[in-house]
Amino acid sequence: MSDDATAFVPGHITGFFSAHPDDDPAIAGSRGAGVTLSHGVTVTVEPAAETVVTLDGETITIDPVSGVLQKLGVTASVDAESELPLGSGFGVSGAVALGTALAANSAFSCGHSENELVTMAHEAEVTAGTGLGDVVAQARGGMPIRVEPGGPDHGRMDGIPARPHIEYVTFGGLSTADILGGDTTTLTAAGETALDALVERPTVDRFLSESRRFARDANLLTDRVETAIEDVRDAGGNAAMAMLGETVFAVGTGLSDAGYDPERCRVHPAGATLQSD
Template sequence: MANSVFVPGHITGFFTIENHEITLKNGSCGAGFLLSQGVKTTVSKADELTVNVNQGDETVIREVLSILEIETDFKITQDIQLPIGAGFGTSAASALSLTLAINEYLNLGYSLELCGQIAHMAEVNLGAGLGDVIAQTGKGIVLRTKPGAPGIGEIKSFTEDVYIGWKTFGAIQTADIIRDPHHKDVISSSGLKYLELFESEPTLENFLSFSNKFSHDTKLMSDEVKELIDYFNSSSDILGSSMAMLGNTVFAFAYDEDALKSLNIEDLHIDKVNNIGIVYD
């Protein structure tokens, strides 16, 4: 007997930091999109608790198990399909897929919202992120209109049939940025401006434009990220390009997959916006 749950990766284009003393209300508003790759967690029968993760460590898993207060013996296998710490929401996908898989395996009867709240608590407790969990319960392009965990925060989803090209240059320590007073002020001020503009006209063109402007406003781009964004945006076949928040990663959108391939960028990964969302096996 085994239960598997896949949760898509999520890239944020722009956001605000919305701190609250209550963990479930702590979060962010903003806009991002889901990827076809993410994290798949499988829970299966075992004589003792066993954890097998293909990259990274067990920190997120241990935090979720601590919140759930579960001592049952089983095997946890995680396939993390995207780089860790590079702006893909892998810690949130890890926490959410694990909570959902345990819920299915043990027949706990928890709702998606409650599982999402547990995953959100793990994410906030570790300082790994603020809004990916609730976004990962959506589909396609996801607008976070109210901060907090699923059931408390609010999102709107928009499906888009579009290709994504992405390349990462490494990780950014998310906790160092979202807890730094200066970064928080700059991010929230710029993010609020673009959030209000996007809410009034939520188009793909505006998402890409506002994401790019936000990345410049916040001055979080490395030189190599800025150079690649400029290269993407120099092509008339590319709809727009920006930086993944928060990661040393560049993404670009195109309606035609060949438009991305023809740029001949080394280590460029090509994906599609995920309009399906969470998948249970």
């Protein structure tokens, strides 16, 4: 048994998606597109007699993390440090789950492959109802397009070949579980339309315009989000809403130019990765 191990997982903002539930959590997932962020979650795993999970120093229960440790058959101390808020559309729960899988596999010398670890985290996230597509996107990095839903053995990914700077502001959270647990027919129809349009021309501009159309058509816009997006557009920029949170993201200096005080980061080039020794 080795010492502790640490993994970094980028945050992930989904711009639009369609939900594709399935009894098998490795097949269930979402289609859609998003952007991974240089801001993310650093997860350190150390073997321990009993599992304790902390997020930014506070003890917390994150169901997908429990699910991953159970699949690996280990108990551990899991310490997550996040640059991003939980429950606001940044994929933090998926990030902690995937970081736990990568770091625990290393700390316990489990000998799994990357696809196996991504599958475990994806299944745990789907089973917990906290997300459908963040984990596979975070494993990939860049600006991922989920062409077909599901874990690495079932889904199919592509990407937008661009690496713009990203700004974001968060006004509050939205419950992924509530929205995914309700009627997703309208949302899924809007997501499929957006994906068709993006695949036809996979550029940053198209991604943002389809994300805006999706938020409107799926009735997910809140007043504060709508105002911020309009302010950015009025200032000549390009912004959209993060699924699922009261969060607005913009490329370049879109939010700053509109007078907001946003966080700033880059598109993350890599996917989730163990830290070098």
